[in-house]
Amino acid sequence: MKKILVLAVAAFAFCMQLASQSSFFDNYVYQQWTSFGGLSGTTATDIAQTSDGFINIGTYEGLVRFDGVAFSTMRRSKDNGLTFASVRVVVEDSSGNLWIGSNDEGVQLLQPDLNMTFTTQNGLPNNSIRAIVEDKDKNVWVGTAGGVVYMSKSRHLFNPQFEAGTVSKGVISTQLICDRDGRVWLTTENDKGLFVFKDGLFRTIPSMDKFGDYAVTDVCQDRDGNFWVGTDNSGLVKIVNGEAIAVHTGTILDSIPVTAIFQAQDGNVWFGTESGLVVYSEGKFHVCDKAEIQNAKINRIISDREGNIWIATDRNGVGKMTRSRFKMFRTGETSNAIAEGKDGRVWVGTDSGLFCYVDGKQETNALTKYTKDIRIRHVATAQNGDILVSCYRKPGQLRYNQASGKITSWSTDEGLAGNKVRVAIEGSQGELYVGTTTGLSIIHKDGSIKNFKQLDGLENEYVMCLYRDPNDVVWIGTDGGGVYLMRDETLFGWITTNNGLAGNVVFKISQDNMGAYWICSGSGITRCPDYDSSKDVLPEKFEVIRAEQGLGTDSVFQLLQDRAGNVWMTSNYGISSVSSGKLSEVAKGVSDVIVPKYYSKSDGLDSDGPTSTAVSICDRDGMLWFPMVDGVAVYNPVKVRGSQIKPLVCIESLRVDTVEYKDFDKVIELKPGTKRVDIKYTGLSFDAPERILFTHQLTGFDDDFSTPNTERSVSYTNLKPGRYTFMVSAINGDGIMSDKAETMLFLQKPYIWQTEWFWIVCTVFFLATVITIFYLKERAVTLENIRLEGLVKERTKELAVEKEKSDQLLHAILPDKIAKELKDSVRAIGESFADVTMLFSDIVSFTKTSSEHTAAEIVYALNDLFSRFDERAKRMGVEKIKTIGDAYMAGCGLPSLNEDHARIMVEFAKGMYQDLRDYNASAKIKFNIRIGLNRGPVSAGVIGKTKFIYDVWGNTVNVASRMESACSPGGIRVSAAVYERLKDTDIKFSGPIECDIKGKGLMTTYDVIMGEDE
Structure with a gap:
């Protein structure tokens, strides 16, 4: 039976020689982080993912925690409770506690309630830690540069024994593992340094003796129960049912020392060497040809919860192998x-x-x-x-x-x-x-x-x-x-x-x-x-x-x-x-x-x-x-399947103004007057950490969770006193949301004047004060009323006089009809008129003339001339609308109707030239004018509530203005509408004049022919 087993294993080993250089690694993307990418140094001594989702990296600068986006380093400093400066081993036990093996400071156990440190002073054989593992009985084994110990659950240290004939003291440990049967395996730097703890002793593997003075670097048990053994000088060895067989791969594994072995969730076995990476998949060995890791010395290989492969190297930092979505x-x-x-x-x-x-x-x-x-x-x-x-x-x-x-x-x-x-x-x-x-x-x-x-x-x-x-x-x-x-x-x-x-x-x-x-x-x-x-x-x-x-x-x-x-x-x-x-x-x-x-x-x-x-x-x-x-x-969507592993979310810190909190197990109390609260959080999903989205809500402040976004922090300012619960969830790149929101409670304390009892006292005091003031006020009012009655009579007389003056002023600036309506009700008064005649006049070359005289002289001259026009308008029943600079605007037929408005306005225009001649006869500043007339419908009304103006608008007004612009100095230009109304009267007109009127195009106009005395 033994011969059959040996032949089967030999046949298996022969098959292993048919190593494949296929495109296995084409299906992976390698991402690397070194000191240039934020990692503290280029050497990663160990790597492990803890239950909170973070990747923990051992470096000579301390313990580095990585969320896929940012690195944070933990190491010994004043008052932080840490005792290690460099980290060589990182292990999380079954209770979620973190064991840190340092390069020369022993072991520190990080627990939520109490950290513990173990050194040579309390039982370790050496302070340089090389390996840590927890067995099925929850004992923790520690391999050092000077021997091996294990700690019971009560944290008492014990020295395990080695079988006779083997080196037991001063062994330099390199690796510790616990197999599925609960046995602890130990590798050391000594010759024949592969041991398994059985029956109370560390024992060697007899079938390994065939390899002479072999040196073992790592050991890993696969899902079939077989053990892959990496050596420093004998290539790759596989132990099947206790029988050690050399595996010839046809790759670098046959000649370069193996430094790390790991079996992933998919069954592939990954081998790290002193100069590169090899994977055993589906009966073939594949050598990684990615330049970033091709010649790297690999210290550790692990898999995260999503199946990504993480590699800690000696000179090339940390790398991640992720299944490629694209080829x-x-x-x-x-x-x-x-x-x-x-x-x-x-x-x-x-x-x-x-x-x-x-x-x-x-x-x-x-x-x-x-x-x-x-x-x-x-x-x-x-x-x-x-x-x-x-x-x-x-x-x-x-x-x-x-x-x-x-x-x-x-x-x-x-x-x-x-x-x-x-x-x-x-x-x-x-x-x-x-x-x-x-x-x-x-x-x-x-x-x-x-x-x-x-x-x-x-x-x-x-x-x-x-x-x-x-x-x-x-x-x-x-x-x-x-x-x-x-x-x-x-x-x-x-x-x-x-x-x-x-x-x-x-x-x-x-x-x-x-x-x-x-x-x-x-x-x-x-x-x-x-x-x-x-x-x-x-x-x-x-x-x-x-x-x-x-x-x-x-x-x-x-x-x-x-x-x-x-x-x-x-x-x-x-x-x-x-x-x-x-x-x-x-x-x-x-x-x-x-x-x-x-x-x-x-x-x-x-x-x-x-x-x-x-x-x-x-x-x-x-x-x-x-x-x-x-x-x-x-x-290829068939090969690319989105991760169904839910991301984890972690609140990293709470900064209140200048104070930072990192313990969120209890309600955090914020002192009164807190101005700003900054909350920093992160998501743990390493397939595509840059695509993680976050949605958050602060109860009592936000109505609902925020729209998902990539921001990893949020700030709140000037929160009202009260209890608040902050909740945040993460959504990974495949749209999967974290199982539950991470929460944090804090209490914003009030100032004394923000408390309920303070306002009760203030209310009582206020009411008493009001009653007292009311009484005193009533008494004062009675006395004041007597005095005021006398003043009222005197002021009533004065108001009557002022009213008469205001009435006169109102009639001076507005038509009588409008003024009467306005006195009855202060409101906007608007009215449409079907047919009126509007006049525009303008002083020729006024800008040039005004530049040659002082402002006082110009104002005096205009007042003299326009007053003559005003007097004529009053005599002829013409309504002056307004003056705009040197322009004079008037109309007839509004606000009181007048059927003869067109004739009156032409006569008024002629009279304006008579007034101008009278003015120029004695004036220091001589003027010339031009006049334009148009008739038709308009709208008129009073605009304003405190400062009134009676104005007229409509196309008729615009055309009248254009007539004035088209008129020659000293003339009167009228539209065809005015001409048609007066052509059969004794008023004489010129022949039709075609003018290109701005905004209207060609229009037919006429000049009023005036006599020599007009």
């Missing part, structure tokens, strides 16, 4: 477009030709050779399986028949609109729609070509994209001209920002499963729902999403829908995804913002991103292909 195909060129053929081939158009992939492997064929060094802007598949290739120079547009190998080309030589072809699609009848930078071409099956340019209705000839909808309407997106719609080779519609489009530079057009059209532009995304393109009408509804609604940018290049109902977006920000339902809700206005999931290097997307021309696809297997500036990125 990159490097073309070395910018990729512009991707299409899938009917045979499953994937065609990639790049700046240097066409690439073809079959089952993920690159293929060379007639078309890839033909397009070598040609810039390809678009690739598509015809209905019969032909490949359509759009080139950015001659040969222009290509059509490749795979069966015959025939390649047909069209350029300007064959009648194409241009040689720079950006896109081509096939119509329902087999015709090709080809978009170029200089127009659109339709290539018919018989070879004839029909072009559309500016003269044909395509105002913008630069075609960016084409889309044919289920109703055979071709949507033509242009570079700055919006979208054109075409049916049966006829343009019937044009959509721009004037219609509601987000932008006129259109990148891509598509439809979702509900039939809504999505248009990506340089100024946002436009959604056109409920549009029936079978009718030759334009869409009426446009819903726009922009950067401020969560896109992060206005320039979204393409929307791509996958089979799971997600929409993928490409932009200068890279690749992101969001639920199609959420995107539609924001477009409809149901939700305010979206929170896209952005993908980065940590997801395997090691690229500078897509270009604006990039055309991505979802292939027949549901995989997403994205053209990138340096190749192609492929996302």
Whole structure:
């Protein structure tokens, strides 16, 4: 039976020699942190994830805690209770306590209630700690540079014994593990340094004797119960049922000392060496060729709760292996477009030709050779399986028949609109729609070509994209001209920002499963729902999403829908995804913002991103292909499964003004007058820690939880006195929320005047004071009333006099009728008049004249002249409206009606010239004026409640003003309306004068002919 077992193991070992150099590590993304990334040093001695979710890293600078975003270091300092300066071993026991093995300060046990330190003074054989493990009985074993001890649950130390013939004192421990049977295994730096504690003694493994003076570096038990043993000089050994067998891997494991062994949750066994990393998976060994870790000395390998692999190295800091969400195909060129053929081939158009992939492997064929060094802007598949290739120079547009190998080309030589072809699609009848930078071409099956340019209705000839909808309407997106719609080779519609489009530079057009059209532009995304393109009408509804609604940018290049109902977006920000339902809700206005999931290097997307021309696809297997500036990125949703592990959330600190708290087990009391409360928290999920979102609420302050965001702190100022509960939850990159909110309680204490009893006392005192004051006031009021009665009589007489003066002033500035109404009720008075005549006059060259005299002289002259006009207006029944600088405005027929208003106003205008002559006869400052008249309807009224003005407005007033502007100095210009009213009277007019009136165009006007004495 033993021989059979040996033969089986030997056969297994032979199989192990067939080591594989496959692309195992292509499925992983390696992220590294060193001193340049925030880690305190480049050497990580140990690494462990504790139950609170943090990654704990041992360094020579202390214990480093890492949440995936920020590092914090713990080490000995004044009054912090820590005794270690450097950390060599980190272990969490089953009770959640943390054991820290230092380089030369012994062991410190960190507990919530009491920390404990163990050194040579209380029983350790040496203060340099090399290994710690807890057994099934909750004893803690400590391996040092001078021996091994174990501590009971009561923290008493015991020295375990070694079997006779072995080194028992002064052994330098390197590793301790506890197997599934509760046995403790020990490795030391001594020769034959592999022991298992059994029957009260550390015993060697007899089957290991065949390897001579072997030196063991690490040991690990796999899920099958076998033990993998790493050695310093004998390669890799596997112990199966107590029998040690050399495993020849054909990798660095055969020649380089193994320093760390770990079996992950998926069964893969990871081996760290003094110069690199190896994984055993599905019967094959895979050597890691990632440059960051290729030659690193690995001290420890662990897995976090989400299955990510963490590696502590001696010179390369700490690294994390995460399952890659994307697979990159490097073309070395910018990729512009991707299409899938009917045979499953994937065609990639790049700046240097066409690439073809079959089952993920690159293929060379007639078309890839033909397009070598040609810039390809678009690739598509015809209905019969032909490949359509759009080139950015001659040969222009290509059509490749795979069966015959025939390649047909069209350029300007064959009648194409241009040689720079950006896109081509096939119509329902087999015709090709080809978009170029200089127009659109339709290539018919018989070879004839029909072009559309500016003269044909395509105002913008630069075609960016084409889309044919289920109703055979071709949507033509242009570079700055919006979208054109075409049916049966006829343009019937044009959509721009004037219609509601987000932008006129259109990148891509598509439809979702509900039939809504999505248009990506340089100024946002436009959604056109409920549009029936079978009718030759334009869409009426446009819903726009922009950067401020969560896109992060206005320039979204393409929307791509996958089979799971997600929409993928490409932009200068890279690749992101969001639920199609959420995107539609924001477009409809149901939700305010979206929170896209952005993908980065940590997801395997090691690229500078897509270009604006990039055309991505979802292939027949549901995989997403994205053209990138340096190749192609492929996302396989079947392989990529979102983590179902709920994230953890932790409140890290509470800062109250300048005081910081870190113990949140009790209610924290805030002193009265606290100005600011800062709460810092973090989320623990290492798949994509940069995408963790947080939502929080402060009861008594916030009505609900906040909108999820990436901020890891929140501040509150000037909180009212009371009890508050702060709650925060985390949401990982896959949308999974933490199991429960982390909470913290604090009490804002009040000042004495903010307490209830204080206000009760104040109220009683206030009421007593009020009663006393009321009594005294009543007595004073009685006496005062007697005195005031005398004053009232005297003031009544004075008010009567003042009222008479105010009445006179009111009648002086307002018409009598209006003044009477205003005295009865202070309100805005408005009235419409069907027919009045309005007059405008203006002093000629007043600006020049006023600049030659003092202000006092000008005011005196104007007052003299306008007073003469006022007197004439009063005599003739004309209502002066107002003066505006050197302009004089008056009217007749308002507020009192007058059928002869037109004649009166012409006579008044003539009289104004008589007044002007009288004025100029003796005045120091000579003036000349011009007058304009118009008749028609107006509105008039009093504006203001404290400062009144009677004003008139309407088109009639405006035209009267324009008549004055058109009049010659010394003349009277009237509108046709005035002329028609007075043409049959004795007032004489000139012939019609055509004037270009500002804001009115050509108008017929007339001059009033005045006699010599007028």
